[in-house]
Amino acid sequence: MKTRLLSTGLFLAALAVAPLAAQDTAPAANDEDIFGQEEEVTQTTDQTQNAAPRDAILTSAVPWIAGSFTxxxxxxxxxxxxxxxGSEFLNPTSYGLSQSATGVKLGFVARPAADISVTGQVRTSYPFVKEIVAVTSVIDVPPLVVTTTTYLVPDFTVWSLYSKFTWNDALFFTFGKQPLKWGTGxxxxxxxxxxARSEVDLANPTAEREGPxxxxxxxxxxxxxxNLYAFAVLPAASGAAALAAMKPEDIAVAAKAEVLLGNTxxxxxxxxxxxxxxxxxxxxxxxxGDFNFFAECTVAFPSPVSENxxxxxxxxxxxxIDRSAETLFSTxxxxxxxxxxxxxxxxxxxxxxxYGYSSLNLGDLIRAILTVPGASSLVGTFSGLGKIGQHxxxxxxxxxxLWDSDWDLSVLAxxxxxxxxxxxxxxxxxxxxxxVKLSGSVSLSWGGEGTEFADPAGLVAAMRDWTTIASFVAKPSLSLSLTASIGSTSF
Known part of the structure; x- marks a missing residue:
């Protein structure tokens, strides 16, 4: 368990901060616009006498195929x-070709009958393989000793695959691997x-997140x-063995009540x-008017198991320390x-x-994992943007x-x-x-040594070599990116 948690924690730290220096900031088209996610019905009426013509329109013998190429x-x-x-302008710390985002998303919607549909989406990107770094051994006694092995596996993801059907136009069911969004953020x-099984994409924050x-x-x-909703969610499984080990009592359950009052x-x-x-x-x-406001609040009650x-x-x-007895608020x-x-x-x-830390930074957490016995079992505070600190x-x-031209401008802070x-x-x-779309961006960071956003590119580079992570010290950095998008389109 410690081996798995350490591997997950540290490598998700790299994944969490790497996009901050690499992604464009202008939100792109929502995946729902590309793949035509069906709208939830929010109001029911009596059965109409025109059910047959309606059913003929909604039924299709040929699946609808859509996607996007980037x-x-x-x-x-x-x-x-x-x-x-630090570095002189003509002598950067690092430079090179950025990781290519050339890839394809391919989705389908099949509607064999008026009251049921099947939706799916697959994704892959160049070079069509990805590195999986597995921790093969951990000596969890300071100084921490970690042995890893890197594997190349096909980069092919079934992003979603689910069926929607209705009973008497009164109850609406969705089953399968599906995006589940009930927040407003x-x-x-x-x-x-x-x-969610994936993090928010800063380049497209409204895009669907991978679901369970x-x-x-x-x-x-x-x-x-x-509206009223009920959910039953299977835990994430990394393979057939993990799936076979699941028990019925491991299934998560949830319920939601939704009220619409005017435009609120x-x-x-x-x-x-x-x-x-x-x-x-x-x-x-x-x-x-032109303003929309949103808010969320979650209350996490005490945990039945210890949380380090x-x-x-x-x-x-x-x-x-164990914080399992605390009630944690997030808003x-x-x-x-x-x-x-x-x-x-x-x-x-x-x-x-x-769940975050008010006085410790990323550097503190890395040093603690490397020096404190048992720290590899830390609760997942490395799991993405906004997860390390509190505010x-x-x-x-x-x-x-811009001014009816071919130029776009954005600023993200x-x-x-x-x-x-x-x-x-x-x-x-x-x-x-x-x-063709040509883009340029400059990312300037600030913060003390070891802070979360000081040097995300340097952290990623250090974490690729376990011999250097212990001595890594994040300092404010400057990044410049030039990108060409060629032939990107939806179909």
Missing amino acids: GTVGLDWNWSDVWGS YFFSPADDIF LALKVHYPIPRTMH ELALAGYYQRNQRPEAILTGSTGT YIEATGPSTYAL TAGAIYTNADWNFTAVAQYLYNG YAVAYLGWTS IENFSDLSGYVKPALSFSCFGY
């Missing part, structure tokens, strides 16, 4: 310690984090705009799974302003993460078709108020030749 190539430069005596969503294998039952309350939507939900914290969730959203966290006992010494709130005439969007969001804020400004690190990333892109 072709990109780019160059990245990174300068470390830009506020100190934009860059942060503690409610969605409960179900689940059964969802939806009951629209007749003659209202209110409120929802109350609950979640339970054995050996995990039971959670209560409250979400809300509303809008007026790090506590500082001295300037460079740490110990494990987020934000606003979105949209001006269609200007093609302008502004987003601001705040997150309080009750975060994000601001985004985006203009598309993120701040971790717990360790006072962050970065700002302006990006400019130009569309030409019909299907």
